[in-house]
Amino acid sequence: xxxxxxxxxxxxxxEDKRFITGRGNYVADVKLPGMTYAVFIRSPHAHxxxxxxxxxxxxxMPGVVAVLTGADLKADGVGGIPCGWGxxxxxxxxxxEPPHPAMAHGKVRHVGDAVALVVAESVDLARLAADAVVxxxxxxxxxxxxxxxxxPGAPAVFEDIPDNLCCDWxxxxxxxxxxxxxxxxxxxxxxxVNNRLIGNPMEPRAAVAQYESSxxxxxxxxxxxxxxxxxxxxxxxxxxxxxxxxxxxxxDVGGGFGVKQFxxxxxxxxxxxxxxxxxxxxxxxxxxxxxxxxxxxxxxxTEAEMALDETGKFLGLRVSTVANMGGYLSTFGPNxxxxxxxxxxxxxxxxPAIYCExxxxxxxxxxxxxxxxxxxxxxxxxxxxxxxVAAAQLGMDRVAIRRHNMIPTAAYPxxxxxxxxxxxxxxxxxxxxxxxxxxxxxxAARRAEAATRGRYRGIGLATYVEACGLAPSRIAxxxxxxxxxxxxxxxxxxxxxDVTVLIGTHCHxxxxxxxxxQIVSEKLGIPAxxxxxxxxxxxxxxxxxxxxxxxxxxxxxxxxxxSVDKVILKGRKIAAHLLEAGEPDIEFADGKFSVAxxxxxxxxxxxxxxxxxxxxxxxxxxxxxxxxxSFYDPVNFTFxxxxxxxxxxxxxxxxxxxxxxxxxxxxxxxxxxxxxVAGQLHGGIVQGAGQAxxxxxxxxxxxxxxxxxxxMDYAMPRADIMPNMKIVTHSTRCTHNDLGVxxxxxxxxxxxxxxxxxxxxxxxxxxGITHVDMPASPNRIWRAIKAARVAQAAE
Amino acid sequence: MELTLTVNxxxxxxxxxxxxxxxDLLRERLGLTGTHVGCDTSQCGACVVHADGVSVxxxxxxxxxxQGSQVTSIEGISGAGGRNSLHPMQQAFHExxxxxxxxxxxxxxxxxxxxxxxxxxxxxxEVRHWLEGNMCRCTGYQNIVASILAGTAAMHATGxxxxx
Ligand code: FES
Ligand code: FES
Numbered sequence: 007x008x009x010x011x012x013x014x015x016x017x018x019x020x021e022d023k024r025f026i027t028g029r030g031n032y033v034a035d036v037k038l039p040g041m042t043y044a045v046f047i048r049s050p051h052a053h054x055x056x057x058x059x060x061x062x063x064x065x066x067m068p069g070v071v072a073v074l075t076g077a078d079l080k081a082d083g084v085g086g087i088p089c090g091w092g093x094x095x096x097x098x099x100x101x102x103e104p105p106h107p108a109m110a111h112g113k114v115r116h117v118g119d120a121v122a123l124v125v126a127e128s129v130d131l132a133r134l135a136a137d138a139v140v141x142x143x144x145x146x147x148x149x150x151x152x153x154x155x156x157x158p159g160a161p162a163v164f165e166d167i168p169d170n171l172c173c174d175w176x177x178x179x180x181x182x183x184x185x186x187x188x189x190x191x192x193x194x195x196x197x198x199v200n201n202r203l204i205g206n207p208m209e210p211r212a213a214v215a216q217y218e219s220s221x222x223x224x225x226x227x228x229x230x231x232x233x234x235x236x237x238x239x240x241x242x243x244x245x246x247x248x249x250x251x252x253x254x255x256x257x258d259v260g261g262g263f264g265v266k267q268f269x270x271x272x273x274x275x276x277x278x279x280x281x282x283x284x285x286x287x288x289x290x291x292x293x294x295x296x297x298x299x300x301x302x303x304x305x306x307x308t309e310a311e312m313a314l315d316e317t318g319k320f321l322g323l324r325v326s327t328v329a330n331m332g333g334y335l336s337t338f339g340p341n342x343x344x345x346x347x348x349x350x351x352x353x354x355x356x357x358p359a360i361y362c363e364x365x366x367x368x369x370x371x372x373x374x375x376x377x378x379x380x381x382x383x384x385x386x387x388x389x390x391x392x393x394x395v396a397a398a399q400l401g402m403d404r405v406a407i408r409r410h411n412m413i414p415t416a417a418y419p420x421x422x423x424x425x426x427x428x429x430x431x432x433x434x435x436x437x438x439x440x441x442x443x444x445x446x447x448x449x450a451a452r453r454a455e456a457a458t459r460g461r462y463r464g465i466g467l468a469t470y471v472e473a474c475g476l477a478p479s480r481i482a483x484x485x486x487x488x489x490x491x492x493x494x495x496x497x498x499x500x501x502x503x504d505v506t507v508l509i510g511t512h513c514h515x516x517x518x519x520x521x522x523x524q525i526v527s528e529k530l531g532i533p534a535x536x537x538x539x540x541x542x543x544x545x546x547x548x549x550x551x552x553x554x555x556x557x558x559x560x561x562x563x564x565x566x567x568x569s570v571d572k573v574i575l576k577g578r579k580i581a582a583h584l585l586e587a588g589e590p591d592i593e594f595a596d597g598k599f600s601v602a603x604x605x606x607x608x609x610x611x612x613x614x615x616x617x618x619x620x621x622x623x624x625x626x627x628x629x630x631x632x633x634x635x636s637f638y639d640p641v642n643f644t645f646x647x648x649x650x651x652x653x654x655x656x657x658x659x660x661x662x663x664x665x666x667x668x669x670x671x672x673x674x675x676x677x678x679x680x681x682x683v684a685g686q687l688h689g690g691i692v693q694g695a696g697q698a699x700x701x702x703x704x705x706x707x708x709x710x711x712x713x714x715x716x717x718m719d720y721a722m723p724r725a726d727i728m729p730n731m732k733i734v735t736h737s738t739r740c741t742h743n744d745l746g747v748x749x750x751x752x753x754x755x756x757x758x759x760x761x762x763x764x765x766x767x768x769x770x771x772x773x774g775i776t777h778v779d780m781p782a783s784p785n786r787i788w789r790a791i792k793a794a795r796v797a798q799a800a801e
Numbered sequence: 802m803e804l805t806l807t808v809n810x811x812x813x814x815x816x817x818x819x820x821x822x823x824x825d826l827l828r829e830r831l832g833l834t835g836t837h838v839g840c841d842t843s844q845c846g847a848c849v850v851h852a853d854g855v856s857v858x859x860x861x862x863x864x865x866x867x868q869g870s871q872v873t874s875i876e877g878i879s880g881a882g883g884r885n886s887l888h889p890m891q892q893a894f895h896e897x898x899x900x901x902x903x904x905x906x907x908x909x910x911x912x913x914x915x916x917x918x919x920x921x922x923x924x925x926x927e928v929r930h931w932l933e934g935n936m937c938r939c940t941g942y943q944n945i946v947a948s949i950l951a952g953t954a955a956m957h958a959t960g961x962x963x964x965x
Contacts, residue, residue: 025903028835028875260904515902688941
């Protein structure tokens with residue numbers, strides 16, 4: 007009998023009610039007695055020496071509690087913000103790791119760099135006082151673009167790193183790749199830019215801190231995807247607060263997408279201020295402030311080339327990328343364009359030789375770190391654009407060239423030349439279904455029809471592989487991780503058989519309260535509404551690495567499954583005692599422990615009661631109670647993959663791109679809740695389509711001002727960006743975790759930029775256009791069409 | 802300034818500065834934190850409430866402009882059919898997975914109710930066009946559109962539509 011709230015059931019979300027009734031509890035909603043309000047004063051300059059800060063007028067204003075600066079931080083011995091990854095260069099030397107003060111002293115390095123904190127009795131007073139603080143700057147030349155930053159004589163973001171080079175990193179076999187190129191019949195090349203993005207979760211970041219001098223305990227509420235990691239990094243490396251005296255709470259959080267998975271300076275400064283001033287302090291970012299202080303994403307400039315034999319077989323891939331780190335190293339910054347990029351360049355193809363080098367560069371821009379997909383959309387974009395270019399060059403069909411090079415399903419597990427061993431997958435199966443669902447073969451008629459309306463119609467596809475649940479810790483440590491990459495879960499079974507799960511992942515929209523309950527429901531045979539999932543509070547939950555990199559289900563869910571298995575194991579021992587049978591004879595199914603081959607059984611609830619009221623209980627060999635914990639460190643990444651198809655029409659006269667259809671076929675392993683999976687795909691695909699069609703962060707090259715600094719200038723995808731998508735899962739099980747799960751949080755964003763751009767370029771291909779950079783804004787497309795027509799006319 | 806208005810059916814008299822925004826009155830003075838602030842350029846729609854039955858961005862309206870008005874926020878729309886009952890639009894968001902992190906949701910629901918009051922049988926394209934002033938970063942909008950279509954039908958079927 008199927009469990010109606012178990013694995014695979016599309017049950018409605020347990021967490022919805024508080025959100026649809028306005029009873030969510032976000033950090034901005036936290037109100038404490040005696041609370042004060044803080045605003046940051048931020049640099050209006052991209053690069054400047056800080057000459058002085060005069061707060062005297064502000065301090066005279068009524069209701070102003072304090073004005074604190076980087077010098078105060080220094081005087082209090084507050085440490086810099088640590089980087090969580092230390093990568094190693096080609097030369098075997100560690101990356102350059104300059105200090106990252108929580109508020110600037112000496113120099114500011116990007117527009118938005120915090121220079122002072124104003125604390126007052128209300129937000130309005132704090133804002134007024136901030137206007138009265140005089141900050142004197144000596145403005146320096148700034149550098150914004152990665153290519154400019156590497157030019158001789160470019161302004162140095164850090165004086166002791168005159169070439170702005172953080173690290174020159176590589177992966178793969180250079181000699182083997184060069185040899186492949188030497189013997190190639192064809193070489194296809196592409197130069198491209200992966201445009202910088204601003205994540206913009208709808209909830210702005212916020213922090214509230216409170217210090218209780220009577221107990222010496224400090225509490226921080228933060229909009230964080232990983233409260234335990236913030237507790238460890240901030241407590242231990244920045245503020246020197248002992249771990250048992252520090253509590254970090256990340257309550258309801260309004261979207262993350264990576265933007266909230268870093269330890270931010272503001273968290274530390276607000277906590278430090280609350281302790282120093284002995285009053286609760288609250289800071290809520292304004293949106294325009296978030297634009298210049300939330301870590302940003304992408305920003306690569308890449309040259310790539312593919313060597314092919316005469317049949318179109320890929321022989322070698324060579325990629326050279328320059329990646330922007332911004333003005334400081336954010337928590338995962340250096341890891342994203344290296345470890346999460348190079349190893350993904352094999353994609354789903356059998357390319358035998360791959361070499362990738364990445365120069366990681368400082369500039370006077372907001373720090374760059376992980377944003378949904380993080381490295382993997384960039385890798386997919388390079389590879390899939392290059393495959394399209396190669397197909398065009400060889401006169402091959404885009405589908406045929408992919409099929410010709412795909413890893414055969416029977417070849418899994420598959421070792422790529424760039425570190426990864428894919429455990430399972432079915433790329434051709436995904437491709438076949440995506441082509442069928444999108445009526446790929448019927449496209450010619452649709453293109454011809456569109457042409458009669460004066461529109462260019464194009465169809466595009468991309469395949470991808472992604473790596474989720476970065477692991478195991480041993481390997482991650484070798485790659486430069488300074489933390490573990492396991493997850494922990496506790497299953498607390500109450501005397502009544504109800505269950506509380508305490509888990510170290512963090513949910514900010516993904517529906518974990520439902521998904522994790524379904525795993526427990528499936529295994530214990532109890533309904534999901536008897537299971538509560540608790541996360542986001544370091545005083546309640548043992549430990550955890552939080553939620554990012556699509557790791558929650560594959561790593562956290564696996565820890566949870568292990569804990570439930572331990573509960574069942576102990577339950578069997580109790581049942582064996584109560585049923586007077588041998589433990590091997592006890593079976594557990596449908597919520598009942600029974601003696602095999604008999605009708606003697608006990609309900610799960612009866613076992614729970616016996617565990618807590620152990621009157622008839624094997625106390626000499628078994629402890630009472632029923633609560634189990636697991637820390638799970640995976641043996642490998644998980645590798646979701648898939649094939650996406652998009653169709654567009656372009657207005658020849660305006661360059662406007664209309665995204666008309668989108669089909670996604672994804673292999674994400676076991677599906678726990680198909681409704682939630684579809685929702686993750688929808689959101690991810692639109693975020694990727696946003697990059698392809700409208701989103702882009704633009705800095706002024708000379709001043710370093712962020713020109714796209716609000717929703718007026720940064721084009722967020724709206725509801726009319728595309729019609730309904732078709733989402734299909736085509737799963738193979740992950741072979742190295744018990745649930746067979748892979749992860750689905752990022753796949754949409756990884757597949758969609760390459761897919762949409764393949765369609766855009768296909769639409770323009772009659773004009774001889776082979777590539778356009780993102781976003782395919784009307785202006786850029788109109789110019790491309792115009793230039794192509796001029797070129798065609800000249801022929 | 803002395804301000805009297807009705808909020809979620811209750812008469813409220815408060816003394817507010819003339820430059821106070823309606824959203825701050827609701828969130829900071831009245832503790833109605835279901836109304837959210839997601840931007841500072843009046844574009845995201847997280848702050849949408851109703852003033853006299855019509856959706857407004859409470860981040861862009863002065864509290865004193867609501868003098869004598871009936872203001873309804875997300876906290877004030879459920880319960881018509883009994884203590885735990887949801888408004889048909891809330892129910893539709895739940896049943897169609899029209900929310901993920903929930904941050905845009907109160908504004909989306911308040912905006913959608915106004916839309917449903919004006920449109921008996923809207924098309925998908927009309928819904929997408931209406932949502933121009935409401936951003937969601939999580940859902941990709943697909944299930945929000947489905948929720949609004951279902952919620953609109955339910956409102957009209959159950960007679961919970963209000964003439965604007
Ligand atoms: S807060 Fe964004 S529109 Fe009101
Ligand atoms: S549900 Fe998160 S912003 Fe809409």
